[in-house]
Amino acid sequence: MIHDPGAECMAEGERRALQAERLRAAVATAYASVPFYRARLDAARLSPAAFAGPAELGRLPLTTKADLREHYPFGLLAVPREQLARVHASSGTRGRPTIAPYTRADVDLWAELCARSLALAGGMPGDVVHVAYGYGLFTGGLGLHYGAERLGCTVIPASAGQSQRQVTLLRDLGAVGLACTPSYALHLAEVAAGSVRLRYGIHGAEPWTDAMRARIEAAFGGDAVDIYGLSEVIGPGVACECREAKDGLHIQEDAFLAEIVDPATGAPLPEGEVGELVLTTLRKQAMPLLRYRTGDLCSLARGTCRCGRTTARMSRVKGRVDDMLIVRGVNVFPSEIEAVVLESPHLAPHYQVVLTRQAALDHMEVQAEWAGERPTDDTAGRAELAHRLFERLGVHSDVTIHPSGSLPRSEGKAVRVLDRRGQA
Ligand SMILES: [Zn+2]
Numbered sequence: 001m002i003h004d005p006g007a008e009c010m011a012e013g014e015r016r017a018l019q020a021e022r023l024r025a026a027v028a029t030a031y032a033s034v035p036f037y038r039a040r041l042d043a044a045r046l047s048p049a050a051f052a053g054p055a056e057l058g059r060l061p062l063t064t065k066a067d068l069r070e071h072y073p074f075g076l077l078a079v080p081r082e083q084l085a086r087v088h089a090s091s092g093t094r095g096r097p098t099i100a101p102y103t104r105a106d107v108d109l110w111a112e113l114c115a116r117s118l119a120l121a122g123g124m125p126g127d128v129v130h131v132a133y134g135y136g137l138f139t140g141g142l143g144l145h146y147g148a149e150r151l152g153c154t155v156i157p158a159s160a161g162q163s164q165r166q167v168t169l170l171r172d173l174g175a176v177g178l179a180c181t182p183s184y185a186l187h188l189a190e191v192a193a194g195s196v197r198l199r200y201g202i203h204g205a206e207p208w209t210d211a212m213r214a215r216i217e218a219a220f221g222g223d224a225v226d227i228y229g230l231s232e233v234i235g236p237g238v239a240c241e242c243r244e245a246k247d248g249l250h251i252q253e254d255a256f257l258a259e260i261v262d263p264a265t266g267a268p269l270p271e272g273e274v275g276e277l278v279l280t281t282l283r284k285q286a287m288p289l290l291r292y293r294t295g296d297l298c299s300l301a302r303g304t305c306r307c308g309r310t311t312a313r314m315s316r317v318k319g320r321v322d323d324m325l326i327v328r329g330v331n332v333f334p335s336e337i338e339a340v341v342l343e344s345p346h347l348a349p350h351y352q353v354v355l356t357r358q359a360a361l362d363h364m365e366v367q368a369e370w371a372g373e374r375p376t377d378d379t380a381g382r383a384e385l386a387h388r389l390f391e392r393l394g395v396h397s398d399v400t401i402h403p404s405g406s407l408p409r410s411e412g413k414a415v416r417v418l419d420r421r422g423q424a
Pocket of ligand 1: 241
């Protein structure tokens with residue numbers, strides 16, 4: 001079921017025209033109502049009246065999380081505070097939280113986008129939907145809650161925690177849909193031990209893999225899809241996979257303009273390339289954001305999907321910009337190195353990457369560890385790992401495989417990357 005075929009299956013040309021019109025309006029509103037944007041646009045010598053729309057998108061300055069922190073709490077509002085219906089917030093890892101303010105119309109839009117997301121997952125009116133995301137300042141719980149109500153479902157606002165009781169409720173109340181983080185879905189699956197069958201699960205707020213999807217689907221017997229969003233732009237519901245294809249997350253393009261930029265330079269990247277996702281809100285009233293840097297790395301694909309929707313799809317988030325390494329001009333994600341190392345049954349799940357500069361060239365060494373006994377001749381093992389790393393990363397690395405137990409272990413967050421390129 002497609003919740004809003006008008007918006008989700010629009011012809012490409014029609015959508016481009018709609019986005020252009022909404023973008024020009026968003027720029028005009030931001031300029032007129034938010035002093036921060038007025039100053040930014042003036043500095044860029046960009047007059048909203050002369051702004052040509054998406055073709056000139058690159059001329060609009062990028063907005064960062066630091067801008068949000070600097071204008072905490074209400075400095076970026078485009079409406080008087082009295083018009084806010086609600087404020088959510090995300091816990092800042094470095095001090096100040098990030099505020100997510102909503103007008104009544106924003107809450108309404110958000111519910112609509114979450115209803116579309118649930119339908120993408122396979123949801124239908126009349127379903128019992130169990131929401132085990134946390135309720136409160138975090139946007140996950142209330143976002144999916146309003147979305148499920150909007151779709152016409154019976155909502156169980158279970159929130160997080162008390163897993164045994166969650167399983168009892170899932171079973172007794174006949175839930176067919178489950179909304180929670182993927183890791184919590186796996187935990188609930190363990191507790192349920194096969195006693196809960198679902199038609200679909202909608203899981204986001206943390207990165208996960210197809211291997212995890214397979215485990216969740218096997219445990220509950222239904223479809224498990226990825227939902228994406230961030231509180232700064234609205235919360236969950238920015239994009240969601242469809243159950244038919246599970247091949248990228250459909251972006252709600254009538255509400256957001258998505259682009260991919262080079263995280264190092266901010267320059268727009270050609271379609272299909274992996275870079276940082278940048279979002280412009282097209283319908284948000286309380287805090288419109290122009291070209292907001294999400295910090296999430298993914299690629300975009302266009303074209304009609306198997307499910308019939310025509311909206312652009314973003315790949316699953318491949319990592320955070322903060323974690324990305326640039327080695328000889330190639331973007332390298334430690335998570336991909338990890339995936340290659342974990343694929344080998346002969347290697348332990350520990351590794352370290354050492355970057356140095358030799359004769360002005362970046363040099364990458366990947367250090368792994370044998371899972372068991374070190375073979376007498378490890379040449380073949382090293383060559384094989386080096387080959388698989390090159391296939392995956394597109395850049396050469398030297399490989400060392402140490403005896404079991406020799407790489408440093410960490411109590412907290414493991415130090416995987418030693419970047420010594422700045423050192424002589
Ligand atoms: Zn689709």
